[in-house]
Amino acid sequence: MSDHLLEVRSLSKAFGDNYALRDVSLTVASGEIVALLGHNGSGKSTLVKVLSGVYQADSGDVSWGDAERPTSLHVVHQNLGLIGGLSIAENIDLATSHRPGWIVPTRRGKERREVRDRLRLFGLDIDVDTPVGRLTAAQQSIVAIARAFQMGGSGRNVLVLDEPTAALHGEEATLLHDAVKAAAAAGCGVIYISHRLPEVVDLADRAIVLKDGEVVAEKDRGSFDQSDLVRIIAGGEPPKHHASTSAASDDVRLKVSDLYAPSIRGADFEVRRGEVLGVAGLVGSGMEALNGTLFGATTAASGTIKVDGRLVGASAAQAVDAGVAFVPADRRLRGSIGQFSARENLTLTSHSGLLSRLGAIRISRERTEATSWMGRVRVRPLGAAEQRFDLFSGGNQQKIVLAKWLRTSPGVILLDEPTQGVDVGAQTEIYRLISEAADEGAAVVVCSSDSKELASLCDRVIVFRDGVISGQYSGARLTESALVAATIADGAAVPKEGVSS
Amino acid sequence: MSQEPTIRSRVLRAIGFRNASAIWVLVVIVVVFSITIPETFLAARTWTSLLDTQVVVAITALALVIPLAAGSFNLAVGAQVGVSSMMVGWMLVSIGLPVVPAIGLTLAASALIGLLMGLVIVRFHIDSFIASLGFSSLLAALVTFMSGGRQILGMPSELVDFGTARVVIFTYPFLILIALALVCWHVLERTPLGRRIYATGGNLEAARLAGIRTNRIIVGTLVACGLLSGVAGVLVTARLGNSDPTIGPAYLIPAFTAAFLGSTQFKGGRFNIWGTLLSVYVLAAGVKGLQLSGAPTWIPDAFNGIALLVAVGLASSARLGGRPSLFERLRHRRVTAQPLEPLQQKDA
Numbered sequence: 001m002s003d004h005l006l007e008v009r010s011l012s013k014a015f016g017d018n019y020a021l022r023d024v025s026l027t028v029a030s031g032e033i034v035a036l037l038g039h040n041g042s043g044k045s046t047l048v049k050v051l052s053g054v055y056q057a058d059s060g061d062v063s064w065g066d067a068e069r070p071t072s073l074h075v076v077h078q079n080l081g082l083i084g085g086l087s088i089a090e091n092i093d094l095a096t097s098h099r100p101g102w103i104v105p106t107r108r109g110k111e112r113r114e115v116r117d118r119l120r121l122f123g124l125d126i127d128v129d130t131p132v133g134r135l136t137a138a139q140q141s142i143v144a145i146a147r148a149f150q151m152g153g154s155g156r157n158v159l160v161l162d163e164p165t166a167a168l169h170g171e172e173a174t175l176l177h178d179a180v181k182a183a184a185a186a187g188c189g190v191i192y193i194s195h196r197l198p199e200v201v202d203l204a205d206r207a208i209v210l211k212d213g214e215v216v217a218e219k220d221r222g223s224f225d226q227s228d229l230v231r232i233i234a235g236g237e238p239p240k241h242h243a244s245t246s247a248a249s250d251d252v253r254l255k256v257s258d259l260y261a262p263s264i265r266g267a268d269f270e271v272r273r274g275e276v277l278g279v280a281g282l283v284g285s286g287m288e289a290l291n292g293t294l295f296g297a298t299t300a301a302s303g304t305i306k307v308d309g310r311l312v313g314a315s316a317a318q319a320v321d322a323g324v325a326f327v328p329a330d331r332r333l334r335g336s337i338g339q340f341s342a343r344e345n346l347t348l349t350s351h352s353g354l355l356s357r358l359g360a361i362r363i364s365r366e367r368t369e370a371t372s373w374m375g376r377v378r379v380r381p382l383g384a385a386e387q388r389f390d391l392f393s394g395g396n397q398q399k400i401v402l403a404k405w406l407r408t409s410p411g412v413i414l415l416d417e418p419t420q421g422v423d424v425g426a427q428t429e430i431y432r433l434i435s436e437a438a439d440e441g442a443a444v445v446v447c448s449s450d451s452k453e454l455a456s457l458c459d460r461v462i463v464f465r466d467g468v469i470s471g472q473y474s475g476a477r478l479t480e481s482a483l484v485a486a487t488i489a490d491g492a493a494v495p496k497e498g499v500s501s
Numbered sequence: 502m503s504q505e506p507t508i509r510s511r512v513l514r515a516i517g518f519r520n521a522s523a524i525w526v527l528v529v530i531v532v533v534f535s536i537t538i539p540e541t542f543l544a545a546r547t548w549t550s551l552l553d554t555q556v557v558v559a560i561t562a563l564a565l566v567i568p569l570a571a572g573s574f575n576l577a578v579g580a581q582v583g584v585s586s587m588m589v590g591w592m593l594v595s596i597g598l599p600v601v602p603a604i605g606l607t608l609a610a611s612a613l614i615g616l617l618m619g620l621v622i623v624r625f626h627i628d629s630f631i632a633s634l635g636f637s638s639l640l641a642a643l644v645t646f647m648s649g650g651r652q653i654l655g656m657p658s659e660l661v662d663f664g665t666a667r668v669v670i671f672t673y674p675f676l677i678l679i680a681l682a683l684v685c686w687h688v689l690e691r692t693p694l695g696r697r698i699y700a701t702g703g704n705l706e707a708a709r710l711a712g713i714r715t716n717r718i719i720v721g722t723l724v725a726c727g728l729l730s731g732v733a734g735v736l737v738t739a740r741l742g743n744s745d746p747t748i749g750p751a752y753l754i755p756a757f758t759a760a761f762l763g764s765t766q767f768k769g770g771r772f773n774i775w776g777t778l779l780s781v782y783v784l785a786a787g788v789k790g791l792q793l794s795g796a797p798t799w800i801p802d803a804f805n806g807i808a809l810l811v812a813v814g815l816a817s818s819a820r821l822g823g824r825p826s827l828f829e830r831l832r833h834r835r836v837t838a839q840p841l842e843p844l845q846q847k848d849a
Contacts, residue, residue, distance in 0.1 A: 297710055315714075316712055317709075326710055334704075336707055337708065339771070340700065344696060344699075344700075348711045349712060351693040361692060
């Protein structure tokens with residue numbers, strides 16, 4: 001029909017009443033790199049899932065090239081799906097079909113030669129017997145791309161790369177960019193999902209911005225720069241959730257000096273009583289590792305962390321004793337005991353006040369306490385204190401985890417991605433709980449990849465970049481677009497404010 | 502829905518098949534054998550001896566429940582019973598210590614073995630499965646060292662008397678079992694410590710991040726397990742009147758069977774004391790009935806094996822279980838090991 005490898009027309013997909021995709025159209029031509037941009041939840045991953053057949057679209061259609069030469073799609077996820085203990089050749093071999101016989105020995109020599117040649121094409125000259133686990137992150141990504149090609153054979157291919165450079169820096173990212181260019185040069189169409197605007201400007205033939213499931217902009221190479229993209233992605237300013245009790249006290253509750261950890265290269269900051277501090281940054285910038293380090297979940301390489309003058313950071317137990325609460329991003333794996341009831345999860349941090357004189361837990365009192373807290377944080381269903389934790393919805397689970405800590409009246413509350421995977425209603429309530437805790441005197445640190453969340457919830461936001469604090473925003477300068485610019489653009493794109501590097 | 506279930510519905514739920522299948526299995530066993538072999542199966546002596554002979558298995562199973570609740574396997578528990586049994590005989594007969602210090606030292610040594618095992622697991626990050634397997638072999642060596650491969654005979658009469666004395670119909674060892682079960686139940690189910698033990702077993706990382714000192718919990722449960730298996734070992738020697746170097750490992754499988762079967766009872770997938778104790782006696786009643794019916798000697802082992810597989814299988818297929826069943830864990834492993842995603846695509 002046309003020379004498009006892939007053509008998407010008026011695609012829509014709704015979950016309940018919420019449109020994840022609305023009337024999305026796009027094309028990918030041979031040799032073209034199309035960047036797909038947008039916030040978390042803007043519909044990028046839904047689009048990929050519809051394309052790869054995980055979801056069925058409600059309406060619209062997708063055509064895959066012409067009938068005699070159909071296009072095949074290959075998705076390289078952020079989790080590359082490589083097996084660390086196997087060699088490069090073995091990993092790629094997993095993608096090869098071995099008809100007629102799975103039991104016929106593989107032709108190792110030929111296979112290894114082919115793999116080596118293919119990797120050279122992508123700029124990776126390496127011994128193919130190296131276990132994948134020993135490769136650098138960029139090398140692994142290239143192996144994953146090569147593997148996707150192996151499946152495609154010599155046909156027409158569209159390659160979807162989901163944030164391939166999220167964990168890469170400098171040289172490493174360049175290595176990957178070259179591989180992507182090589183793939184496009186070989187006639188492949190590339191859909192490139194990224195949060196990093198500089199590389200998008202450099203790499204993409206076309207940039208498509210999604211917002212709330214709709215295509216809000218489509219720009220060809222040369223017709224956009226980073227500041228255009230920042231403006232389109234950020235859009236309007238969200239309402240403020242924590243009207244900072246302006247006279248934020250001078251009482252410093254959390255003081256971090258000279259902190260070094262695996263992905264943090266020197267951080268100094270303070271959080272005062274009643275203040276909500278946001279921490280922005282991309283994955284790998286140090287943002288996602290900060291709270292865990294402050295809490296002592298992972299120990300810092302060096303530096304001091306003081307809570308109300310007490311030194312912490314050695315272990316989680318020590319932090320809890322000092323009055324620190326930590327709500328991890330993954331509440332299922334790290335924040336809760338799934339098979340415990342809501343009641344047992346809620347009281348796990350402290351049983352004082354619930355004990356009989358013999359030191360036994362008084363279950364009836366515990367249940368009353370749990371029920372009252374679940375009411376305060378508005379967990380649905382009401383009164384379900386005995387329900388197993390993992391049977392609650394995401395938003396309610398998060399409220400229970402929050403309540404578990406709020407019960408202990410913590411002086412410092414550390415939250416990672418507090419509203420990830422949480423519905424909008426629960427999101428508002430979680431913001432309310434965080435604000436109230438701050439108003440009651442806690443110092444709050446919110447690490448989030450959602451700039452809108454940080455802009456609306458926090459009194460002050462610090463931005464991490466390559467392991468160091470690259471900027472600080474507060475008051476009128478704390479806007480979503482400023483944060484978007486500071487985290488994903490290379491800095492020069494928008495007026496920088498209050499930067500103290 | 503009503504928030505406060507009525508007493509009747511709570512009782513019905515508590516003894517329902519999903520919650521306490523072992524009770525119903527026990528009922529079936531009793532009914533069947535009462536019909537087929539009433540004169541032997543219903544004799545009072547059959548039951549009093551059943552209570553007594555299972556004491557060591559029961560205490561070993563209790564010992565095992567504690568680290569299992571905290572998420573550690575202890576495959577050395579049989580060997581620990583064996584060491585304790587041998588050590589008390591060795592101290593009494595070969596060294597000639599009086600009874601009380603011999604028992605005291607034996608129990609202290611048993612706790613120490615648990616401590617060492619716990620420290621190895623926690624400090625060197627060795628999986629409990631492997632660490633306890635290694636300890637099992639070490640302890641077997643210790644047994645051979647003390648015994649020279651031979652039984653130690655001639656236990657002092659105080660010990661033997663204690664092992665067989667009765668209060669009304671219950672032997673002293675059985676009363677010790679009940680006392681230990683009460684203590685373990687109280688600690689595991691009613692105290693903050695117990696809650697932390699279950700939390701550690703339920704999700705180690707989440708427990709740690711809730712401020713629980715999980716390493717101490719793990720080591721502590723293994724010390725308790727060592728102590729209890731020490732008690733079991735002393736009772737073996739007291740009841741038999743000798744120390745047998747081959748006896749320990751035989752307790753491992755029955756104890757595991759009871760602990761796992763017990764975890765399917767009452768607490769919806771949590772390892773627990775009363776479920777374990779019930780399981781010990783349900784299994785023993787079944788085996789006893791089969792033996793009295795003149796079943797061949799291989800039947801008891803087969804019965805235990807089938808009981809374990811069926812009980813655990815039923816529990817996990819009904820998704821009662823909190824602790825993921827072995828099946829679920831394997832399935833999970835397979836999912837994560839799989840290369841991701843349908844990279845292949847369709848044509849228009």
